[in-house]
Amino acid sequence: MVRIWLLKHGTTLIEGDEPLPYGMMRFEDCVNKLGLREEDFLIGLGKPLRIGRAETHAAHRGPKHVILKVDLPEAQQREWKPGFYAIPRISALKAAKLIRARPAPLGSS
Secondary structure, three states: OEEEEEEOOOEEEOOOOOOOOOEEEOHHHHHHOOOOOHHHEEEEOOOOEEEOOOOOOHHHOOOOEEEEEEOHHHHHHHOOOOEEEEOOOOOHHHHHHHHHOOOOOOOOO
């Protein structure tokens, strides 16, 4: 499972000291639903990730960045780099809806 954060400018993520993720998705769903690509790689694990500079009014704005963490076993299985990825092609709002979307239980209409 890939951890996903919706972050504001000025946020720093440090492996092992991350805040609770907004949600989690299977790797395949991150690729198919969120549009994750290998070239979205930002930085490897063990290095702090800083998302832009802190903005004066950032506290009043919603998150802008969709950040994913692909752990070593998940990365090795798919021959990707382990680390943090950003998906610039999707808004945080749209990502939030996709992450929280749940399939309807069988037999419901």
